[in-house]
Amino acid sequence: MNPQQGRLPTAGTWWRRNGLIWLALMLLLFSSTAIAYVPMGRLTTAAGIVIAVIKSGLVMLFFMELTKSKPLIRLAAVAGLVFVAVLFTLTFADVLTRPS
Structure with a gap:
């Protein structure tokens, strides 16, 4: 329920x-x-990651x-996001250090 309007969003709002x-x-x-x-060289990988x-x-x-969820759920999502960011960083570092 949206506290500013005092009513639930309609189905059309959700679909839109x-x-x-x-x-x-x-x-x-x-x-x-x-x-x-x-063919943009190393920028292709960076653009794909972005x-x-x-x-x-x-x-x-x-x-x-996640904007409406409980803080513990948000914390778990952020922890997963940090883990994925570390994996992307390591992968990106590997790609950048390889000869072209």
């Missing part, structure tokens, strides 16, 4: 919001696919509804 998020995710999917075929972070942020914030 989720449709816009889905459209944004599809646009990011197509852009990451297009970037994979553009797009992946944006997509995962959209999913976590809106589909998983």
Whole structure:
């Protein structure tokens, strides 16, 4: 229940919001696919990682509804995000140190 309005959102509001998020995710999917075929050297990997972070942020914030969840759930999500960030950092460091 939204405390500012005092009523539940309608089904149309949910569909509109989720449709816009889905459209944004599809646009990011197509852009990451297009970037994979553009020869930008090391920037291709960096752009792919940035797009992946944006997509995962959209999913976590809106589909998983972390903005409305309890603090312990948010802490678990942040811990998972930190772990994934460490893995991405190590992978990115490996890619950058390889000869072209």
